[in-house]
Amino acid sequence: MKQADPNTAHLLCPRARPARLSLVLPVYDEQAVIAPLRAAVNDFARALPGELELVLVNDGSSDQTLALLAEWAASDARVRVLHLSRNFGHQIAATAGLDYATGDAVVLLDADLQDPLVVIHRMIDRYCQGYDVVYGQRESRAGESAYKRFTAWAFYRIMRSLVYRRLPPDVGDFRLISRQCLNAVGEMRETHRFLRGMVAWVGFPQVAVAYHRQPRVAGSTKYPLRKMLAFSWIAATSFSTLPLRLSMIMGALVGMIGIEEGIRALLAYSLGWYTVPGWTSLTVLVSLIGSALLMSIGILGEYVAKLYEQSKGRPLYIVARTFGTCSNAERSDAAANLK
Ligand code: UDP
Numbered sequence: 252m253k254q255a256d257p258n259t260a261h262l263l264c265p266r267a268r269p270a271r272l273s274l275v276l277p278v279y280d281e282q283a284v285i286a287p288l289r290a291a292v293n294d295f296a297r298a299l300p301g302e303l304e305l306v307l308v309n310d311g312s313s314d315q316t317l318a319l320l321a322e323w324a325a326s327d328a329r330v331r332v333l334h335l336s337r338n339f340g341h342q343i344a345a346t347a348g349l350d351y352a353t354g355d356a357v358v359l360l361d362a363d364l365q366d367p368l369v370v371i372h373r374m375i376d377r378y379c380q381g382y383d384v385v386y387g388q389r390e391s392r393a394g395e396s397a398y399k400r401f402t403a404w405a406f407y408r409i410m411r412s413l414v415y416r417r418l419p420p421d422v423g424d425f426r427l428i429s430r431q432c433l434n435a436v437g438e439m440r441e442t443h444r445f446l447r448g449m450v451a452w453v454g455f456p457q458v459a460v461a462y463h464r465q466p467r468v469a470g471s472t473k474y475p476l477r478k479m480l481a482f483s484w485i486a487a488t489s490f491s492t493l494p495l496r497l498s499m500i501m502g503a504l505v506g507m508i509g510i511e512e513g514i515r516a517l518l519a520y521s522l523g524w525y526t527v528p529g530w531t532s533l534t535v536l537v538s539l540i541g542s543a544l545l546m547s548i549g550i551l552g553e554y555v556a557k558l559y560e561q562s563k564g565r566p567l568y569i570v571a572r573t574f575g576t577c578s579n580a581e582r583s584d585a586a587a588n589l590k
């Protein structure tokens with residue numbers, strides 16, 4: 252386990268275990284995962300003193316996921332299902348779940364059991380020491396391809412060095428968040444969401460708990476390359492204006508090449524060097540300049556598009572139906588009965 256963060260250790264104020272713990276799980280086309288998940292959650296709940304709440308967000312699944320979740324909610328009063336009207340993507344589904352969770356501490360995790368539930372006990376210990384965010388740091392990633400491991404490794408390094416230095420490396424969205432910190436994150440209603448960056452941004456004492464990431468219990472990843480690239484782009488552009496500056500740097504570089512070419516042409520002319528009628532160099536220069544201009548405009552456009560989308564002020568997600576919503580008193584009675 253990592254040592255206390257020296258910057259925040261003096262702020263720690265020990266506290267009681269969370270009276271109610273919420274688990275938030277975004278679920279998208281995971282019908283094969285629901286049965287093992289139910290078993291794992293029941294095992295976990297038996298070892299957990301205090302009340303447990305489950306917020307399962309069905310992110311517009313097209314398979315039997317919703318039916319299975321609704322059945323689970325009907326038979327287990329700790330379960331609450333939010334059914335989103337379509338697929339909004341993992342970050343938004345997670346946001347919906349975090350908004351609806353009512354626990355004193357909330358844990359966000361994958362439905363596919365890649366994030367082992369037993370790690371949550373260690374997270375709670377850290378919470379009791381006074382940490383507001385306890386994130387799972389992957390020591391190993393079993394059952395994932397070398398390609399996936401490499402892209403994830405590169406992603407965290409690039410994000411940290413170029414975009415957001417406070418982002419902890421090898422940390423996904425698996426984390427425990429205290430109520431106070433969650434309320435702060437809930438205030439941030441930006442359309443383009445990079446949750447782990449947002450949680451880092453709000454501050455509060457944060458600490459890592461090392462764990463071994465498990466292979467998926469069933470099904471296949473819902474993050475194909477296309478979604479991963481889109482996610483990285485949102486992460487980079489929602490947390491930094493560096494890409495805008497990059498286009499300036501690129502412009503400057505191309506400008507310098509232009510100046511160098513100009514000086515060379517002048518020298519060649521005045522010193523009588525051999526010159527080929529400069530078709531090639533001209534084409535190279537024109538394409539360089541054209542590409543730098545277009546890329547700069549493109550990057551600018553990305554930010555303008557984000558402003559435009561944000562300015563529409565649309566809701567982040569639409570909850571079409573909920574299942575298993577009952578009063579807190581009813582829920583705790585039912586939870587007590589189930590134990
Ligand atoms: N997920 C989601 N909406 C999406 C994609 C994924 O709710 O559009 C859920 C998915 O069901 C899983 C979690 O987000 O519970 C993480 O996805 P996945 O396990 O496929 O990603 P990986 O662990 O492979 O990066």
Ligand code: MG
Pocket residue numbers: 361363365467
């Ligand atoms: Mg997963």
